[in-house]
Structures are given as structure tokens and as C-alpha cells.
Amino acid sequence: MARDTLTGSRIRERRLFLGLRQAALARQVEISASYLNLIEHNRRRIGGKLLVDLAKALGVEPSMLTEGAEVALIATLREAAADAGKPVAELDHADEFAGRFPGWAEVLAGEHRRVATLERTVQVLSDRLTHDPHLAASLHEVLSTAAAIRSTASILAETGELEPEWRDRFHRNLNEDSRRLAESSKSLVSFLDQSNTSSVRRGVPQEEVEAFFTAHDYHFSAIEQGKATPKQLVDESPELLSDAARSRALRALELYSADAAKMPLEKIGRAVSTGLDPAGLAAAFNCDLPQVLRRLAALPEDVLGRPSGLVLCDASGAILFRKPIAGFALPRFGASCPLWPLYAALARPLVPVRRQVVQHGRHAAGFECLAMAWPQTQPDFDRDPVYRAVMLILPLAETPEGALAVGSSCRVCSGRDCVARREPSILDEEF
Amino acid sequence: MGRHVVLIEDEPNIIEAIRFLLTRDGWTVDAHSDGSDAVEVIKTARPDLVILDLMLPGKSGMEIIKDLRDEEGLRNLPVLMLTARGQARDRDMAEKAGVSRFMTKPFSNTEVLAAVRDLHAQANQG
Numbered sequence: 088m089a090r091d092t093l094t095g096s097r098i099r100e101r102r103l104f105l106g107l108r109q110a111a112l113a114r115q116v117e118i119s120a121s122y123l124n125l126i127e128h129n130r131r132r133i134g135g136k137l138l139v140d141l142a143k144a145l146g147v148e149p150s151m152l153t154e155g156a157e158v159a160l161i162a163t164l165r166e167a168a169a170d171a172g173k174p175v176a177e178l179d180h181a182d183e184f185a186g187r188f189p190g191w192a193e194v195l196a197g198e199h200r201r202v203a204t205l206e207r208t209v210q211v212l213s214d215r216l217t218h219d220p221h222l223a224a225s226l227h228e229v230l231s232t233a234a235a236i237r238s239t240a241s242i243l244a245e246t247g248e249l250e251p252e253w254r255d256r257f258h259r260n261l262n263e264d265s266r267r268l269a270e271s272s273k274s275l276v277s278f279l280d281q282s283n284t285s286s287v288r289r290g291v292p293q294e295e296v297e298a299f300f301t302a303h304d305y306h307f308s309a310i311e312q313g314k315a316t317p318k319q320l321v322d323e324s325p326e327l328l329s330d331a332a333r334s335r336a337l338r339a340l341e342l343y344s345a346d347a348a349k350m351p352l353e354k355i356g357r358a359v360s361t362g363l364d365p366a367g368l369a370a371a372f373n374c375d376l377p378q379v380l381r382r383l384a385a386l387p388e389d390v391l392g393r394p395s396g397l398v399l400c401d402a403s404g405a406i407l408f409r410k411p412i413a414g415f416a417l418p419r420f421g422a423s424c425p426l427w428p429l430y431a432a433l434a435r436p437l438v439p440v441r442r443q444v445v446q447h448g449r450h451a452a453g454f455e456c457l458a459m460a461w462p463q464t465q466p467d468f469d470r471d472p473v474y475r476a477v478m479l480i481l482p483l484a485e486t487p488e489g490a491l492a493v494g495s496s497c498r499v500c501s502g503r504d505c506v507a508r509r510e511p512s513i514l515d516e517e518f
Numbered sequence: 519m520g521r522h523v524v525l526i527e528d529e530p531n532i533i534e535a536i537r538f539l540l541t542r543d544g545w546t547v548d549a550h551s552d553g554s555d556a557v558e559v560i561k562t563a564r565p566d567l568v569i570l571d572l573m574l575p576g577k578s579g580m581e582i583i584k585d586l587r588d589e590e591g592l593r594n595l596p597v598l599m600l601t602a603r604g605q606a607r608d609r610d611m612a613e614k615a616g617v618s619r620f621m622t623k624p625f626s627n628t629e630v631l632a633a634v635r636d637l638h639a640q641a642n643q644g
Binding site: 223226227229230231232233234235236237238239241242245253256257260263264 | 531532534535536539573623625626627628630
């Protein structure tokens with residue numbers, strides 16, 4: 088049925104929506120109720136003054152009554168067909184489709200609008216570096232200052248005989264520029280931090296779990312003392328915003344609680360005060376080495392006698408839990424360095440792996456990594472075991488010779504000729 | 519007659535470092551920090567070479583290079599562009615606009631010096 092023949096139906100629909108009686112509307116526009124009834128059932132075509140009067144009484148534009156809201160809908164359907172890039176044989180019947188299946192037509196149009204919005208978002212994000220004036224200006228400032236510093240420092244280092252006047256001037260420039268670089272870097276970080284608003288961070292469960300553990304310094308006295316259950320702590324936490332984060336935190340705390348029950352704080356504190364022997368602790372407390380490694384990372388620094396970091400991963404290598412430690416960068420997103428002993432342990436389940444490592448980068452410090460993979464489920468016939476792995480990271484006083492060089496993740500690793508490299512680094516070779 | 523370079527750059531300490539480097543290499547360096555009248559400065563100075571920053575106050579390096587290439591006598595003037603934006607797209611745009619050489623910040627002094635000498639030698643051969 089053509090659109091303009093449905094004018095009466097739209098009048099009726101609008102009247103009912105407003106809760107007007109047919110007789111009342113008829114009176115308002117000075118026609119009989121029976122005539123309005125004929126109009127509403129599309130038995131009389133109307134136009135001119137009567138149409139204008141009816142539209143006014145119903146509080147809509149006359150075109151809404153003659154053409155209906157589906158004009159916009161049909162236009163969106165045509166747009167969707169055009170954007171699909173494929174010829175749509177039934178394009179001429181878009182209005183019929185909208186008329187016969189208004190619900191499906193709305194779904195299709197809604198999805199088309201959603202795709203357009205998402206495409207715009209992607210475009211905005213990908214063009215941000217190019218078009219965000221603040222970001223572009225901040226980066227330009229940082230790089231220009233770095234260029235000035237590099238050029239000046241190179242003159243000072245490489246020019247044999249430099250007149251005192253020039254030398255002093257370059258020293259002064261270097262001082263000025265290094266201060267500017269510090270300030271512009273801070274401004275850039277602050278800008279990026281502001282962009283990373285809490286609403287954006289919501290829904291990144293690992294970030295929320297990390298904020299929760301950081302707020303407790305990775306140690307939960309209430310659990311150690313039996314004063315709170317993992318669920319109570321999770322329910323009361325302001326850091327855990329999403330269900331996914333609460334679920335992950337609960338699993339991590341349940342593991343923590345089980346480890347604490349096996350190795351109470353006071354007893355393990357006494358045991359580690361004489362030295363760190365994970366295998367000895369496993370025997371003394373009648374538990375597995377992975378449990379000991381997790382428990383050691385949960386001890387306060389003054390009990391363990393040193394700082395500690397921890398990483399837990401699943402069989403795919405995805406990081407499930409991380410406790411950062413200064414000097415050993417753990418990637419916030421994406422895959423980690425395949426050379427980490429964590430993954431060596433994953434490749435050889437139930438075999439303890441101990442490696443001294445040093446991470447590429449400006450602050451290369453030495454660490455001892457103790458790792459082991461254990462089956463997540465009970466072994467069974469006809470079922471492949473699923474493993475998880477844990478790695479305890481302990482700082483070394485000195486970087487040992489021959490330590491295994493590892494990275495954080497390929498994207499930010501400056502290591503060269505690495506057999507395990509997945510993708511090029513974004514770090515320029517000069518960094 | 520000595521070699522003459524015009525340096526269009528808004529970062530004073532980069533100007534100072536490049537001026538020092540090129541002066542020692544026998545160049546006369548005229549520096550200018552504003553993009554808006556850079557083309558006029560170059561037209562008046564008639565240098566052997568121009569070092570041009572991409573992001574400048576007043577007028578961008580890209581606009582300046584386009585204007586230079588529209589000038590009859592400046593079409594073949596060697597121009598070394600310095601920029602903090604090193605994306606392939608920027609490099610491509612700069613080369614299409616007529617930049618002779620493109621160098622990203624932070625650059626090394628050796629690279630700048632080598633590029634300047636090289637561009638000058640090429641221009642003189644041509």
C-alpha cells in the first residue's frame with residue numbers, strides 16, 4: 088500500500104497515542120465523528136485545510152501524517168544498501184519492506200546507524216595522533232627538545248677544541264632543554280592519563296583487579312587473621328567496578344586464602360627469616376612448589392626481606408595475575424616476552440625452572456625468576472591436562488654475567504636479533 | 519663566495535646547535551623562526567640551501583615548500599625538511615610537495631651535516 092494512502096491510519100494512531108476520543112477530535116476540527124471514522128480507516132482521502140487542522144490538533148507536522156516517520160527509515164535503508172557496496176535488486180521496494188516489516192526495518196536501520204557510529208569512532212581514534220592538537224603539540228615539543236638536547240650534547244662530546252664561551256652556552260642550553268623535556272614529558276603523561284578516564288578504565292577487569300591488590304599492597308591481613316572471607320573483601324572493594332573484575336579478584340583471593348591456610352604468616356615468616364629455599368618450604372609445609380612461589384609473593388616485604396613480583400599465566404600464555412616489581416616491566420596489555428622463564432616452565436610442566444635474567448632497557452637490573460607450571464585440573468584418562476604457570480621475580484643485588492636477556496613485550500623491547508621477536512619494536516634504535 | 523644556508527626553525531637551541539655545526543663547516547647561517555614571512559626571507563636571501571622545520575608558527579613548512587616551488591627561481595633550491603612527524607604519509611606528502619630531503623627529529627649532527635653537504639653537491643652538479 089502506498090504511503091500517502093495510510094494517512095488515516097496515522098491520524099488514528101496519533102489520536103490513540105494522545106488518548107483522544109474520536110468524537111472529541113472531530114469536534115475540534117469541526118467535522119462529524121463518522122466522517123473522521125471514514126478518514127481514519129483510509130476510506131476518505133484528505134488534504135488542504137482539514138489536514139492542517141487535524142495535524143494541529145494532534146500536535147504534529149502535516150507531513151508526518153501524509154508521509155509518516157518511515158520516510159527517514161526508508162532513507163536509512165537505502166543508505167545501508169548503498170554502503171553495502173553490492174547491488175540490491177529489491178532497492179525499489181524499500182518502502183514496501185519498511186511497511187510490511189517495520190520491526191525488521193528498524194533493526195536493519197539501527198544496525199546501519201551503529202556501524203556508522205563505530206566507523207566514526209575508529210576513524211577518530213586512528214586519526215588522533217594526526218589531528219589531536221594537544222597530543223600533536225605535546226609530542227612535537229618532546230621531540231624538538233630531544234633533538235636540541237641530542238644535537239647540543241653531541242657537539243659537547245664530539246668537538247675537540249671548544250671555545251669556553253660556546254661550551255658554557257651549550258651547557259646552559261642543555262640544562263634548559265633537559266628541564267623543558269622533563270616538563271613536557273610530564274604534561275604529555277598527564278594528558279594521556281586524563282584521556283584514560285575512569286569510565287574508559289571501567290570494563291578492563293585486569294586493571295581493576297590490579298588496583299584492588301595495589302590498594303592492599305598485595306597482602307590481606309583480614310584473610311591471614313581469618314577476619315574476612317575473599318567474598319567479603321571483594322564485595323566491599325571500591326576498586327572492583329565490573330562483574331568480570333570481581334570474579335577475577337575473587338578467584339585470585341581464594342587462591343591466596345588457600346595458600347595462606349597452608350602456610351600461615353607467622354610460620355612461613357620464621358621459615359624465610361633464615362634464607363629462601365622454596366623446595367625446602369614445599370617439603371616443610373607439605374605443599375606444591377607453585378603454592379610456595381605464590382605465597383612468597385604475598386608476604387609483606389619486611390617478612391620476605393626483599394621486594395617480590397609475581398606473574399601467573401594460563402596455558403595460552405595469557406597473563407591472569409601480575410604483581411609488579413620495580414625494574415622488571417610487565418606489559419599492561421597484549422602478550423609478554425616469550426623468553427620469560429614463565430613460558431619455559433609452561434613448556435615443561437611440573438619442572439621447576441630457575442633463571443637469572445636481565446631486562447633490556449635503560450635501567451637493566453638483574454632478577455632471579457623461579458617458575459613452574461602445574462595442572463589446573465586433576466589428571467584424567469582421555470583428557471589433555473590444562474596447565475597454569477607461575478613465576479616469582481626476586482631482585483638480585485648485582486646483575487650477573489651471562490644473565491638471560493629478556494624483554495617486556497616485543498612492541499617496547501629494544502633487544503636486537505631476538506629469535507623470539509613477534510613484531511618490530513616501536514622504539515627507535517637510538518632510544 | 520661562501521656557502522649560504524637559511525634555517526627556518528622555531529626551536530632556539532636547535533638553531534644554535536645547527537648554526538654552530540654549519541658555521542664550522544664553512545657555511546653562513548641565517549636563522550628565522552616565523553613561518554609567515556619565511557618565503558619572503560628566502561626570496562631575499564637567495565641561499566644555496568634551506569633547512570626547514572615542518573611545524574612552525576605562522577605557516578607550516580609544507581605550505582612554505584609549496585610556495586617556494588611555485589617561485590620560478592626557487593624551484594630547484596635544495597630544501598632539507600626537519601620534522602618531529604616521521605610517518606610514511608608525512609614523508610610522502612613532503613616529497614610530493616618538493617622537499618629534497620626529509621629528516622626526523624631527533625636527528626644526529628652527522629646526519630644533518632652529511633645531508634647538507636650532499637644536497638649542495640647535487641645542486642652544483644646539476
